[in-house]
Amino acid sequence: MKITTLIERSVNMLIAHLKHSCFVIIFLAFNVSSEPVTVGISVWSGYPSSVAGFKSSLKDAGFIENETVKYLYRNAGADKEKQQDIAKEFTEKKVDLVYSLTTSGTILIKEYMPPTTPIVFSVVTYPADSGLIESFDYSGNNLVGTSNFVPLQNYVKLLKTVLPNAKKIAIFHREGEPNSKIQTVNLIRLFKRVGINAINVAAVTLDDVERKAVKLAREVDAFVTTTDTLMQGGGELRLIAVSKRTKTPILSSNKQGVIDGSTFGSVADLNTLGKMSGEMAVKILHGEAVPAGLQSKIQDSPLVLVNRNSLQLIGLTLPDALKNYSYVD
Known part of the structure; x- marks a missing residue:
């Protein structure tokens, strides 16, 4: 009886092994x-x-x-x-x-x-x-x-390091886009904690971005961009054009934005x-x-990028306190 049971168990194990092997072969063949x-x-x-x-x-x-x-x-x-x-x-x-x-x-x-x-x-x-x-x-x-x-505290820390005397900034984003709306609201809250008044600038079109930037340039210490499709689809280029004319620094959320001429940014690659x-x-x-x-x-470690040409045009000097950054030009 014991021998018979042992044989039955062995046969059952062999059948199970063959079934598994067939499944693996079929899976691999697929x-x-x-x-x-x-x-x-x-x-x-x-x-x-x-x-x-x-x-x-x-x-x-x-x-x-x-x-x-x-x-x-x-x-x-x-x-x-x-x-x-x-x-x-x-x-x-x-x-x-x-x-x-x-x-x-x-x-x-x-x-x-x-x-x-x-x-x-x-x-x-x-x-x-x-x-x-x-x-x-x-x-x-x-x-x-x-x-x-990018953890939003990175933006606050970077702005305070590069522009320690900043008191008022303008954050640009596409009106109604969920991503940047959340980002803007949370940034306003964080900047307020360190004594910086952040203006919520919701734009609809590229012309709207430029028009509002021109109006605000003399009132704020910096422009801030968000990670939305309007900024990444030409909006940041419009801000860069205004920045060059008015010498207004730009804290960017986009790598391409810094490459194109925004002054500095904490960005994902x-x-x-x-x-x-x-x-x-x-x-x-x-x-x-x-x-x-x-x-x-x-991304585990966001990049801190600086546009050297923009920095020189605006007349900014990076403080010694800023560490681990890279120039894009």
């Missing part, structure tokens, strides 16, 4: 299919460095463009109707994954894409507060990604964030994880 995966890329209004970072992570993992991965690159030009059409196109073409940029763009992708399609995002400052995910630790849905959030998002996409495409099983992330 993942090494000769058919390339299709990834939809929705950039909303640009951000080439983010896309480059994303693609580089996939390439490093063996996803070669036009061989093992096919990209459908789409730019809505910040147009909501076009973004809806892009989401519908991705759905019709049954993409395996979507890489979506910005809060505004990703909100629409989430709304119009099936909940079964994995969505990896980036350039989203407040993904939980804007309702895209439940939290950074657990999305609770088919989304996961990276945030270009969109290429780095793109690579981080790409690493998440690789795990999803390999079948190693689902979005809800991954954590959304921010």
Whole structure:
């Protein structure tokens, strides 16, 4: 009886092992299919460095463009109707994954894409507060990604270091955009704690940005930009033009803004964030994880960048107290 039981157990273990082996073989066969995966890329209004970072992570993992991965690159030009059409196109073409940029763009992708399609995002400052995910630790849905959030205390500390006598500043953002609205409200609160009056400047168009900047330039000690699509879509360039004429310093939230001529900034690197998002996409495409099983992330150490030409034009000298910064020119 004991021998029979032992034999039965051995046979059962062998059958279970064979079943598991067959599952693994089938799973691997599926993942090494000769058919390339299709990834939809929705950039909303640009951000080439983010896309480059994303693609580089996939390439490093063996996803070669036009061989093992096919990209459908789409730019809505910040147009909501076009973004809806892009989401519908991705759905019709049954993409395996979507890489979506910005809060505004990703909100629409989430709304119009099936909940079964994995969505990896980036350039989203407040993904939980804007309702895209439940939290950074657990999305609770088919989304996961990276945030270009920089702890707001960094901005306050940087401004106080470079402009210790500043008393009044103007914070520019797009009217009605969730990301920058949250950022602006919280910055106003933090600056108030250190004795700086921050004016909330909500703009609608590029001309509106410039008009309000010209009006405020003589009243404030600095302009401050936010991480929204209006600032990143030409608004900051308008502020830079006013800054050069009026010698008004700009504290930027955007790396490209400092490169273009804003005076200094505490910023996230969109290429780095793109690579981080790409690493998440690789795990999803390999079948190693689902979005809800991954954590959304921010860049560990934001960059402090200074535009030397802007600094000289305005006539500012960096204090010795400012450490660990880099010039962009």
